[in-house]
Structure formats: structure tokens, C-alpha cells
Amino acid sequence: MKQNQFKTYRQGDVLIKQIKNLPKGLKKSKDNFKERVVLAYGEVTGHAHAFYNSKDVELLESNDIKETRRFLNIKTISELKHEEHNTLTFNPGIYEVIQQKEYSMGQIKRVID
Amino acid sequence: MKITRLTDNQIKQQKVYAEKWTKIGLSTEPCDKIASEIAINLIYHCAGLLGPKQIVWCDSPMSQGLVWAILTQNSAAVGASVRDSVRDSVRDSVGASVWASVQDSVGDSVWASVRDSVRSSVRASVWASVGDSVWDSVQDSVGDSVRASVWDSVYGQYESHWLGFFEYFRNECSLITETDKLRGLIEGAKNFGWFLPCANTCFVSRRPSKLQLDHDGRLHSYNTAALEYLDGWKLYYIRGVKVPDWLVLEPNLITTETIDSERNIEVRRIMLDIYGHERYLKEGSYEVLDVDKDQFNRQRRLLRKKTNLEEDIVRVEVVNSSPELDKSYRTYYLPVHPELRPLLSVEDRLFGDPQKMTCHNAVASTFGLRGEEYQPNEES
Numbered sequence: 001m002k003q004n005q006f007k008t009y010r011q012g013d014v015l016i017k018q019i020k021n022l023p024k025g026l027k028k029s030k031d032n033f034k035e036r037v038v039l040a041y042g043e044v045t046g047h048a049h050a051f052y053n054s055k056d057v058e059l060l061e062s063n064d065i066k067e068t069r070r071f072l073n074i075k076t077i078s079e080l081k082h083e084e085h086n087t088l089t090f091n092p093g094i095y096e097v098i099q100q101k102e103y104s105m106g107q108i109k110r111v112i113d
Numbered sequence: 114m115k116i117t118r119l120t121d122n123q124i125k126q127q128k129v130y131a132e133k134w135t136k137i138g139l140s141t142e143p144c145d146k147i148a149s150e151i152a153i154n155l156i157y158h159c160a161g162l163l164g165p166k167q168i169v170w171c172d173s174p175m176s177q178g179l180v181w182a183i184l185t186q187n188s189a190a191v192g193a194s195v196r197d198s199v200r201d202s203v204r205d206s207v208g209a210s211v212w213a214s215v216q217d218s219v220g221d222s223v224w225a226s227v228r229d230s231v232r233s234s235v236r237a238s239v240w241a242s243v244g245d246s247v248w249d250s251v252q253d254s255v256g257d258s259v260r261a262s263v264w265d266s267v268y269g270q271y272e273s274h275w276l277g278f279f280e281y282f283r284n285e286c287s288l289i290t291e292t293d294k295l296r297g298l299i300e301g302a303k304n305f306g307w308f309l310p311c312a313n314t315c316f317v318s319r320r321p322s323k324l325q326l327d328h329d330g331r332l333h334s335y336n337t338a339a340l341e342y343l344d345g346w347k348l349y350y351i352r353g354v355k356v357p358d359w360l361v362l363e364p365n366l367i368t369t370e371t372i373d374s375e376r377n378i379e380v381r382r383i384m385l386d387i388y389g390h391e392r393y394l395k396e397g398s399y400e401v402l403d404v405d406k407d408q409f410n411r412q413r414r415l416l417r418k419k420t421n422l423e424e425d426i427v428r429v430e431v432v433n434s435s436p437e438l439d440k441s442y443r444t445y446y447l448p449v450h451p452e453l454r455p456l457l458s459v460e461d462r463l464f465g466d467p468q469k470m471t472c473h474n475a476v477a478s479t480f481g482l483r484g485e486e487y488q489p490n491e492e493s
Binding site: 110 | 424
């Protein structure tokens with residue numbers, strides 16, 4: 001697959017980049033639930049960026065102590081939904097999930113919504 | 114024999130059920146205690162269980178969680194959670210029977226017109242907010258216990274989306290046997306709020322005493338609590354965003370400093386909306402470094418405020434890609450590095466190299482990327 005065939009998606013404060021392979025040594029994220037796979041929660045709205053075909057989507061995370069990286073293994077065409085954003089459709093593949101950050105006087109903080 | 118099509122009258126009734134169950138889901142009527150306790154016993158009976166030995170009434174899901182956490186220390190009197198039996202097993206069993214009795218297209222049409230309609234009005238806007246608030250409002254010492262109560266609860270009136278779906282088939286399509294196990298949950302939803310069923314004790318929460326929504330069905334009030342319970346538990350929301358009480362009760366306390374120090378991006382946006390965007394820029398003495406348009410042709414601005422501190426404050430003003438329910442677009446101010454260095458690692462405080470001061474580079478930096486690396490194919 002050529003580099004330009006890898007797609008990048010953004011839904012609000014979550015960026016999802018298609019990559020070639022999964023890194024080794026990943027573990028299953030606790031955010032894989034029976035009914036949905038949640039990429040990010042909204043603390044003050046109760047809303048979530050989530051896939052609702054949880055059998056076909058797996059959220060994995062690295063074991064890094066300091067900076068946990070997260071990846072998606074999407075097995076069938078899947079939709080990422082959110083109460084306030086339009087739905088995004090993903091082809092099967094491997095993706096990295098990047099949460100938006102913000103700067104605060106020498107520190108980096110994850111965007112909280 | 115499967116139901117393959119609905120009559121005109123049955124189709125007309127879908128709207129009636131959507132309205133009826135939305136009303137149930139948003140009800141603030143006082144509970145009928147006798148009818149409620151009959152419903153609770155019926156819920157246990159439908160799950161093949163003996164009724165609870167005692168029913169403990171609480172005035173909110175919050176106090177229900179607290180009372181449950183205290184009483185479970187004497188676990189014999191309370192007993193183990195029977196949530197899976199009274200809710201999940203019953204729902205799965207009834208669901209399988211109903212879907213086996215109707216053609217998929219019939220089920221799908223009722224699903225869309227009744228279940229989805231009620232869900233968006235009740236479940237998404239109210240239940241999620243109440244659940245999150247119980248989750249957030251408790252502190253570490255009792256936190257784990259009370260938080261567990263959120264997941265062990267059955268959400269009563271907030272289950273109205275799927276209960277309405279099945280009641281429609283029960284009443285309008287005569288699927289009586291198929292839905293019989295739901296009689297208790299249907300009656301319960303009509304009578305009380307959350308409940309937490311355990312083998313010996315059932316904890317029941319009364320409905321909220323006040324619930325205020327905006328035109329788009331989101332919890333909302335600029336002047337008072339949007340959601341209030343009889344025990345005084347109040348939740349403050351502005352256009353579906355949970356905000357601290359002072360923001361509603363004393364909005365004159367909002368300053369450029371309180372806005373800049375607010376960690377939550379949605380609360381910060383609400384504060385800005387109340388304070389006024391132009392006032393914020395003027396009183397904050399922000400200079401505009403760059404202006405461009407994003408891929409949706411919406412304006413972005415890169416702003417810098419000189420400070421007496423070691424570094425300036427730089428923010429990028431962006432407009433949301435997806436419209437609000439009222440079709441308007443939200444404006445956000447994202448704090449970025451003063452040299453637009455990509456924000457690489459939270460824990461390591463790792464930054465990339467400086468970038469030219471443009472709006473595009475600023476947005477890219479918030480995802481740990483340089484401007485040339487940030488080109489989303491699709492965005493919402």
C-alpha cells in the first residue's frame with residue numbers, strides 16, 4: 001500500500017490515522033465494552049466517540065508506562081458515532097488513535113470535553 | 114407466522130408511542146408508592162425471583178447510591194445484585210421472541226420511529242447526564258461503591274426507549290406472550306426513576322422534581338438548576354453541558370482569567386459565550402497573528418496575548434466542523450505552545466520543533482503533528 005493510500009480522519013478532538021501494522025506487545029483496552037468501543041468520553045455532556053459494532057472493532061493500547069498509545073483493529077466497515085458530530089465510516093484496517101492536546105504553561109494536557 | 118407488514122393504523126400509532134414514552138422518560142411527577150411497589154414485585158416475579166424482603170425509597174440516584182453503599186456493608190440484608198436477571202436476561206429473551214415474530218423491515222421501522230426517537234430525547238440527553246453526575250459527584254472514599262451503583266442500577270424511566278418499542282408490539286401487534294416478561298419493567302418505568310435490585314432489598318429512586326430542557330431537548334437553564342431532586346441534589350446544565358453552579362448562579366464572576374484557567378473545553382466555551390467573544394479578545398488584549406479558513410471555509414484566527422510571565426499566551430480560534438442541534442456552529446479557543454511546537458507527550462512534556470505562526474500549524478500541533486503532516490481526509 002502506498003503512503004498516500006493511508007487515510008486520516010478527525011471527529012472533534014479525536015484524530016484517527018491509518019497505519020500499516022499494529023506494533024507488538026499491545027493489550028486490549030478497558031474501553032472495549034459489550035455494546036460499544038469508546039475512543040473518548042465527554043465529561044460534561046455524557047457523550048462519547050464510539051463504535052457500536054463492538055465485535056468487529058478492537059481498541060488496543062501499548063504498555064508504555066508514561067505515554068499510552070492506542071490503536072484500532074477494524075475488521076469490517078464500521079461507523080464512528082458521536083451525539084454532536086457527523087458519523088465517520090471506516091474501512092477495515094489498522095489505525096492509531098490520537099487524542100487532541102492543549103498547552104498550559106510548560107505542560108501538555110489532554111483536551112477534556 | 115411472522116408479521117410482514119403493518120396496517121395504516123399501526124403505523125399511525127408509532128408516533129403515539131414515541132410521544133408517550135418520551136413523556137414517561139422525562140416525567141417529574143411524584144411517584145405513586147403503592148403502584149411502584151406492586152411493579153417492583155412484578156419485576157422480580159417476571160425474572161423468576163421472589164420479591165424483595167424490603168424496598169428502600171431514596172430521593173435521587175445519588176442518595177440511592179449512597180444508601181446502597183452503606184447498607185451493603187451488611188451484605189446478608191441486601192443480597193447480591195440481581196440486575197442481570199431482572200433486566201438483561203428479560204430484555205434479551207423478549208427481544209429474541211419479538212424479532213422472531215416480525216419481519217426485519219417491520220422491526221426496523223418501529224425501531225427507528227419509536228425506539229430511536231425516544232432514545233435521543235431521553236436516554237442521550239438525560240440519562241447519560243444523570244449517570245455521569247453520580248459518577249463524578251462522589252469522592253474517593255465512597256467513590257468506588259457509589260460509582261458501582263451506577264452500573265448495578267436499572268434506569269427505570271430512562272429505559273423508556275426500548276420499553277416503548279416492545280410495548281408497541283405488545284399492545285398494537287398482539288405479541289402478548291412474547292413480551293409478557295416485560296410487564297414489570299414497563300409498569301416500573303411509568304412509576305419511578307432508577308432502581309437497584311438486589312436479592313433481598315430493592316433500592317428505588319424517586320423521579321426528579323424538576324427538569325428543564327432547551328428547544329433541542331438538552332438539559333438547560335441559564336438561571337437555575339436544570340435538574341433537581343427532592344433531596345436537594347441539583348445539577349446545572351447549559352445547552353447540555355454540565356457546568357459548575359456558580360456559572361449559573363453568579364455569571365458576573367466570569368473574567369478573562371477564569372476563562373483562561375478553565376480546564377474543560379466545553380465549559381470554557383460556555384463561559385466565553387456568556388462573557389462575549391469580542392469582549393474576551395478586547396479585555397484580554399489579544400493580537401491577531403494569522404487568519405485563514407479551514408477546509409469547511411470557516412474562519413480561524415491565531416491570537417497572542419502578551420503577559421508579564423516568562424511566555425506569551427497563544428490560542429487558536431476555531432469553529433466546530435459539525436453544527437449544533439440548532440444549526441449554529443460553536444467557537445473554541447485552543448491553547449497552543451507559544452512557538453507552535455507540536456504537543457507530543459503529556460507525561461514526558463515532549464515538544465516538537467517550532468513552527469511558523471499559522472492557524473493550520475497551530476491546529477496540527479494539538480495532535481502532536483506539524484502542519485505538513487496534518488491533512489485529514491474526512492472530518493466531522
